[in-house]
Every structure is written in C-alpha cells, then in structure tokens.
Amino acid sequence: MAASKRLFHTAADAEIKAGEVCDVYFARTVQILTHRGDRKRVRAEVYVKSLPADWRWGVLAGVEEVAALLEGLPVDVRAMDEGTLFEPYQPVLEIAGVYVDWAQYETALLGLLCQASGIATKAARCKKAAGDRQVISFGARRMHPALAPMIERNAFVGGCDGVAVTKAAELIEADPMGTIPHALVLVVGDTVEALRAFHEVIDPKVRRVALIDTLQDEKFEAIRVAEALGRDLYAVRLDTPSSRRGDFRRILEEVRWELDLRGFEHVKLIASGGIDEYEIARLNPVVDAYGVGTAIANAPVLNFALDITEIEGRPVAKRGKWSGAKDVLRCQACRATVVVPAGRPAGPCPCGGTREALLKPLLEGGRVVRDLPPPRTIREYVLEQLRTAPLDTERRGEGRRDF
Ligand code: PCP
DSSP states (O other): OOGGGOSSSSOOHHHHHTTOSOOHHHHHHHHHHHHTTOOOEEEEEEEOSOOSTTOOOEEOOOHHHHHHHHTTSSEEEEEOOTTOEEOTTOOOEEEEEEHHHHGGGHHHHHHHHHHHHHHHHHHHHHHHHHTTSEEEEOOGGGSOGGGHHHHHHHHHHHTOSEESOHHHHHHTTSOOOOOOOHHHHHHHSSHHHHHHHHHHHSOTTSOOEEEOSSSSOHHHHHHHHHHHHGGGOOEEEEOOOHHHHSSHHHHHHHHHHHHHHTTOTTOEEEEESSOOHHHHHHHTTTOSEEEEOHHHHTOOOOOOEEEEEEETTEEOOOTTSOOSOEEEEEETTTOOEEEEETTOOOOSOTTSOOEEEOOEEEEETTEEOSOOOOHHHHHHHHHHHHTTOOOOOSOOSOOOOOO
16 A cells, blocks of 8 residues: 555555565565575464563463464464463464465564453453452553554453443444543533433443542542432542542542442442552452553563474474474363473373363464354453462562553
C-alpha cells in the first residue's frame, strides 16, 4: 500500500498476511537461499528463556492469529492450546517446512505471540490475585487504537471478567463494561446529578456505578450518591488521583464504614488507577472489583525466540540451544512438565499421573487441523489452570507511578 494512503502507522492485514512485516535480514536470507536454489526443509521451535521480574509462568496467547498468519503456507505446525500456562525452556510452538517458504514470517509470528502472551499473563496474574472479584480491562487508551481489540481480547482470555472497548467486546462476543468518566461529572457539574442522568438515559441492564473522586471527598460523595439512588446503586468507583491518594486502602475502608453505617452494605467498591496484581493483593480486603488499565495494556512482552532445531531431518541448533524435535509432556495430576525428544516414550509421571502431550498439530500442509476455541472457552481453560498456579504478590523492583 502506498505510504500516502495510510491513515495510521500500522500494517494492514494484507501486508501482515503477505509476510511484508518482516525484518529485512530474513528477506535477504530468502533472496540468497533462493539464488542458491537452497530449499532445505527446516524445523524450528518457539520458547522463552526467561520471564519478566518474578513471573513463574506465562499464559500462551496469540495462537489463533498465528494460525491465520500461516494458513495456506506449505508448513506443518504443532502448538500448545491457546491459554496454556508454560515455563521457560518449554517449546510452545514448532514449525516445519522448506525454510525459504516461511522464513519471512518469523517477525510477525513472534510479534503475535510475544505481545498477546504478555498481556494475557499480566491479566491472569491480576485475576489470580483478585480471586472472585471482578477485574475489568480499562487500558486500551494506553496503546495504539489499532491494537485495542487485540489487547482487550487477550486481557479477557487471560482472565479479565470484561473489557471496556466496544470493538473489543464484539471480538469476545460480550457486552462492553464501564462506569462513568470524570468528564460526565464535570460537564453535568455534580456527582449525584451525573449518575441520575446516567440512570435516566442508560439501558437499565447496565449497572449503576458512580465515580466519586472528581469534585469532593470520596466519603461524602459516596454517602450522597447512595442516599440518592439507594438500591439502584450497584457500586461506587474510586479513581483517586495519586496526588490525593495517600493510603488508598484507608480511604476505601472509610468509605466502606460510612456506607455500611447508613445501611448501604449492598453498594460495592470499585478501585481503578495504577492497579496491578500487587495493589490488588493489598486492597482485596475492602475492594469488590478493579479497573486495570496500564498494567495489563502495557504488560511486558514475553521474549519468545524462534530457533532452528533440525535441518533436513538432522538435529542441529545454534550454541545454547537444544537440537531436535521435542514433546512437552504435562502430568494431568500434579502438572509437572517434562521436555523430551519427540516421539520418545516418557512413561507415567513419578506421581503416577498420566502425562499429556501439550504440543498438538495446528496446521498440516498449511491447513488448520484443529478447532480454535472462542475467547470465552480459552478464558475458562486459563481460570482452571490458575487454581493451582503459584503467584507471589510481594512487590519487588517495580516502582509505583503517578496517575
Ligand atoms: C482512567 C480510567 C481508567 C483508569 C484511568 C486506568 O482514569 O478511568 O479506569 O488507570 P491505569 O491505566 O492507571 O490502570 P482517568 O483518565 O483519570 O479517568 P476517566 O475515567 O475520566 O477517563
């Protein structure tokens, strides 16, 4: 597409699908090998050597988009199910085919997995920390709008209970979730009047949530809006600016006390602004739901690498990398995972449990050979694994930021 016609600085679907989003050294490698008539068949695998900060596991996401990227290419691909929890040095995907037929897709392939998996993992960490409390993705505004559906789809797949952007909600076949912005309170001029207007105009099935930190002290605004809407008020949201936040938990406890004292125990507390898994663990005793933006939308990417493991059926890999095709076997009982040479029997897990192979055929000869579940099903699979996944929420190294 001629640069002039491009409205936004993003690649179009057709350009990605055509392998044009490619580091030039891959294009030159294809040029050289093609010039030499070199059509060696190569197998390669994707894995991470390490995870961000104190992350013990990652959530694999982006597999559906990788299938769309590679569909039609003469390649065979095995991959873990989307949503599978994995650890460093466990291959999550393997691709095999004549190297010059797929080399130019490495950049896009890794990009699809690295960002989506980072977002899904951060969302899973937040959801694990929040338990049954809702976690809503509020972060699309932190990233290029072309990515908003992808960001929120993977926030949902990772465990978020809902997303704010209408286009993203369509992708996950759910209703968008949101409260009210400070702008509505400022334009109407009063917190209670803003929510009364919301209550008058907006579909009754949408929960009535008052944002109470715009103009006055949260405690008094909470009492006013609760007295105004009574049982129709579902919750109050505190997005208290960092300059006023002091001890946020104390503020929330105070609001809780004052509401309960006046018989408004039904009114829930929603916290947003600078929320991540560490803050969630700290606020859980008093908060019922969270709006998480930057922490998930701007999650660290997972540094997947793609490395050759076999050429023309002969195991070969670069220094620091194990050669040969592999299987990743996970015990269905104790979830212990081993990596073994592909096809080599590994026997039952020492715990006696049955092992299942995580790398399963995804594409054969460029044809997608397995059903790709909808986001809701992938999310349930993630939540099921989160039940036994370890999570350390002692904040280490990550500084706090203003909001
Ligand atoms: C934003 C919005 C989101 C918050 C921030 C996400 O608040 O309400 O919930 O915050 P995070 O990125 O720190 O996680 P504002 O832009 O202050 O408010 P408004 O709701 O008025 O847009």
